[in-house]
Amino acid sequence: KQEVTQIPAALSVPEGENLVLNCSFTDSAIYNLQWFRQDPGKGLTSLLLIQSSQREQTSGRLNASLDKSSGRSTLYIAASQPGDSATYLCAPRGLGAGSYQLTFGKGTKLSVIP
Amino acid sequence: DGGITQSPKYLFRKEGQNVTLSCEQNLNHDAMYWYRQDPGQGLRLIYYSQIVNDFQKGDIAEGYSVSREKKESFPLTVTSAQKNPTAFYLCASSMRGWGYYGYTFGSGTRLTVV
DSSP states (O other), X not given: OOOXXXXXXXXXXXXXXXXXXXXXXXXXXXXXXXXXXXXXTSOEEEEEEEETTOSXXXXXXEEEEEEGGGTEEEEEEOSOOGGGOEEEEEEEEESXXXXXXXXXXXXXXXXXXX | OOOEEEEXXXXXXXXXXXXXEEEEEOSOOSEEEEEEEOTTSOOEEEEEEEETTEEEEOTTOTTEEXXXXXXXXXXXXXXXXXXXXXXXXXXXXXXXXXXXXXXXXXXXXXXXXX
């Protein structure tokens, strides 16, 4: 069964810093991996979807990398802003019988201090 | 704009009462999902449906029921058999087919037992 770990659980940085969020997963047999953002009391907003055949995916100040063989993904946020404060979740999508299911980590809670 | 609508945003349930959470999407997605989110835990899959009139149990289906009579709708009923229903419930959808597509989430329903 897929297990997802996100490190660190919480992170506080001053505005303007570049930062990296880490995600590791135990089963490398995945179709893709999706990064989400969740604001308090809200639903999930998709940030980036990276396919298993891709190494990187970029959107604005965000860059996600994927190393499927080692079971790792990172989310890089450049020039952080207070509006980036939220919980960030990664979710790999499994192959075969589990291909319609995402498995979630517990997330990294990011606080960007003005 | 296309998206997923969950209602109500807040719901209160008395002991022994069944309640139904609504989820509607206008994205023309084939697959729909229900997740439960508890503080300090990752999202857990309750039920999912790949096509109309078909649905499958997820990891924590006990005490819940669903129906999929229309492509656009996937309501979740929390029955009296669910002993600890207080949680944040999230509905999601995706295109069906080989797992290449990402998920879209609704804004959630917060259910509280009173």
